[in-house]
Amino acid sequence: MNTTTYNNVSEAPVLLRPNKRFGIEFTASRKTLRGAFGISILLILWQVLPTVGVLDPLFVPPLSHVLTALAQMAHNGQLWLHTSSSLSRVLPGLGFALLVGIPAGLFVGTSQTLRETIGPALEILRNTSALALLPVFTLLLGIGQSSKIAMVFYAAIWPIFLGTINGVQSVDPLWIKAGRAMGLTQQGLFTRVILPASLPSIFTGIRLASAAALLVLVAAEMVGARAGLGYLVNAAQLDFDIPQMYAAIFVLSVIGGGVNFLLQRVEHHLTRWKSA
Amino acid sequence: MSTVNLAHPKLRFDAITKSFPPSAKETCSTIVLDDLNLSLEAGDFLVVVGPSGSGKSTLLDLAAGLSAPTHGKVLLDGSSVSGPGPDRSVVFQNYALFPWKSARDNIILALDAAGIDRREHTAKADQALNLVGLQQSADRYPHQLSGGMKQRVAIARALSVEPKVLLMDEPFGALDAQSRETLQIELRSLWQRTGMTIMFITHDIDEALLLGQRIAILGTSPGRVVDILDLPFAADSNIDTIRASADYAALRQYIRASLTPRNALHNGGLS
Ligand SMILES: Nc1ncnc2c1ncn2[C@@H]1O[C@H](COP(=O)(O)OP(=O)(O)O)[C@@H](O)[C@H]1O
Ligand SMILES: [Mg+2]
Numbered sequence: 246m247n248t249t250t251y252n253n254v255s256e257a258p259v260l261l262r263p264n265k266r267f268g269i270e271f272t273a274s275r276k277t278l279r280g281a282f283g284i285s286i287l288l289i290l291w292q293v294l295p296t297v298g299v300l301d302p303l304f305v306p307p308l309s310h311v312l313t314a315l316a317q318m319a320h321n322g323q324l325w326l327h328t329s330s331s332l333s334r335v336l337p338g339l340g341f342a343l344l345v346g347i348p349a350g351l352f353v354g355t356s357q358t359l360r361e362t363i364g365p366a367l368e369i370l371r372n373t374s375a376l377a378l379l380p381v382f383t384l385l386l387g388i389g390q391s392s393k394i395a396m397v398f399y400a401a402i403w404p405i406f407l408g409t410i411n412g413v414q415s416v417d418p419l420w421i422k423a424g425r426a427m428g429l430t431q432q433g434l435f436t437r438v439i440l441p442a443s444l445p446s447i448f449t450g451i452r453l454a455s456a457a458a459l460l461v462l463v464a465a466e467m468v469g470a471r472a473g474l475g476y477l478v479n480a481a482q483l484d485f486d487i488p489q490m491y492a493a494i495f496v497l498s499v500i501g502g503g504v505n506f507l508l509q510r511v512e513h514h515l516t517r518w519k520s521a
Numbered sequence: 522m523s524t525v526n527l528a529h530p531k532l533r534f535d536a537i538t539k540s541f542p543p544s545a546k547e548t549c550s551t552i553v554l555d556d557l558n559l560s561l562e563a564g565d566f567l568v569v570v571g572p573s574g575s576g577k578s579t580l581l582d583l584a585a586g587l588s589a590p591t592h593g594k595v596l597l598d599g600s601s602v603s604g605p606g607p608d609r610s611v612v613f614q615n616y617a618l619f620p621w622k623s624a625r626d627n628i629i630l631a632l633d634a635a636g637i638d639r640r641e642h643t644a645k646a647d648q649a650l651n652l653v654g655l656q657q658s659a660d661r662y663p664h665q666l667s668g669g670m671k672q673r674v675a676i677a678r679a680l681s682v683e684p685k686v687l688l689m690d691e692p693f694g695a696l697d698a699q700s701r702e703t704l705q706i707e708l709r710s711l712w713q714r715t716g717m718t719i720m721f722i723t724h725d726i727d728e729a730l731l732l733g734q735r736i737a738i739l740g741t742s743p744g745r746v747v748d749i750l751d752l753p754f755a756a757d758s759n760i761d762t763i764r765a766s767a768d769y770a771a772l773r774q775y776i777r778a779s780l781t782p783r784n785a786l787h788n789g790g791l792s
Contacts, residue, residue: 444621518663
């Protein structure tokens with residue numbers, strides 16, 4: 246919480262905060278260091294526990310073996326093949342969900358009648374697991390690329406849509422009143438008050454959506470695909486190539502963590518005005 | 522101080538009735554203001570004092586053009602008000618600053634909404650901040666400001682568009698006693714310096730006496746003007762002089778009695 250506040254102050258002219266700049270960098274780097282320390286512990290345990298025999302190295306190979314498998318896959322092109330085919334499903338699915346979910350949410354959020362009409366239907370759809378719908382998508386769209394993109398889209402659109410509706414709904418009526426009193430037009434109110442006020446909630450929706458998208462993607466690839474990281478995890482396990490299986494899981498974690506990190510940075514930048 | 526315009530008052534409420542349609546639970550509509558007349562001359566500092574629920578905010582919203590009267594008219598310089606406009610600015614109790622904009626950008630948004638030339642924005646915003654003594658805090662976001670500073674920014678934002686009338690709805694109600702008094706003093710001196718026309722709403726009798734040049738007492742159910750007092754304090758007197766004066770206690774007592782519905786009639790006038 247403190248870091249956020251300091252980052253905000255860093256927007257002010259230097260004169261106002263003669264000794265805070267040091268504070269920011271100090272806390273930021275200490276936070277990063279701590280995080281790196283936590284991750285190192287995890288990696289060391291992964292290496293040590295199987296080596297000393299606490300974990301069966303047959304089922305949980307030490308990190309070094311997994312990294313060797315990873316390097317091999319990177320070398321022979323397997324890694325890129327599977328990663329790119331996963332990305333080619335998740336990125337369009339997520340992209341469409343953004344393109345549809347945000348405008349739809351903004352539209353529905355501003356109308357109470359519309360919200361009350363479709364609210365219960367939305368609840369049902371949202372709670373229909375995308376995984377349960379996997380056979381339906383396969384039935385409708387075949388086992389090709391489009392059914393997987395459609396599933397990712399389905400999983401991702403609800404958090405985005407609902408996050409946007411939620412954001413619009415929670416705009417403080419006083420801000421609208423103040424905007425109207427200033428003489429903002431309907432359109433001005435929308436772009437200059439409602440939209441910026443909803444951004445934090447929209448971004449929370451986007452982060453939830455990207456996590457849901459990856460989850461569903463892996464499941465879909467495990468069930469019916471010839472390539473992709475989900476397919477690779479499953480195929481490696483069937484081949485009993487356990488280090489390769491962990492290598493694929495490792496890449497999935499890195500992608501998930503990386504996307505989340507990036508979105509957090511953008512979110513932090515866009516909502517740096519928030520105090521807490 | 523006030524240059525009386527004989528042709529038109531600056532702001533006039535002409536036989537205003539405001540009722541709200543019945544809600545789901547009620548059967549008949551509520552009449553909040555009933556046949557209310559009130560006017561402000563140019564340069565007036567009129568304080569409207571009334572108990573909570575007497576329709577003060579309703580009255581101010583009508584002046585701001587945020588809602589329309591059921592009957593009657595609000596006239597600004599003689600012409601009927603039909604909506605919000607840059608000729609009137611509002612300061613609300615809870616500041617109503619946009620938290621995603623710095624102090625300066627909050628003001629710039631108001632300047633932009635008022636249609637003021639883009640090239641003048643920064644200069645005008647800084648000038649307004651200067652007026653309330655916050656030039657140092659132009660780049661701060663609202664959450665980095667104290668309540669008193671936020672309300673100063675809100676006042677600067679309201680003044681930046683150079684409105685004909687400043688409308689203030691219990692603007693100091695959410696502040697601690699210390700900041701409230703500071704802002705009262707500042708507002709009084711701002712009014713003395715600029716000769717603005719101000720309509721100020723409060724339920725605090727002391728605040729009404731310290732700030733106003735005239736006080737309109739609003740009675741409840743339905744809201745109507747019970748009495749209008751011209752205060753005997755000189756326009757350039759300061760808050761301490763006012764508080765210490767002999768009239769102060771008597772006026773305070775009188776307003777208090779007027780606000781208690783039963784006693785209002787028996788109390789006579791204050792001659
Ligand atoms: N939009 C509205 N719909 C129905 N009743 C309202 C509305 N706004 C205000 N009122 C009613 O009008 C009365 C006066 O409200 P208000 O002007 O806010 O009073 P004050 O500001 O003096 O406390 C209250 O009884 C309130 O319930
Ligand atoms: Mg009120």
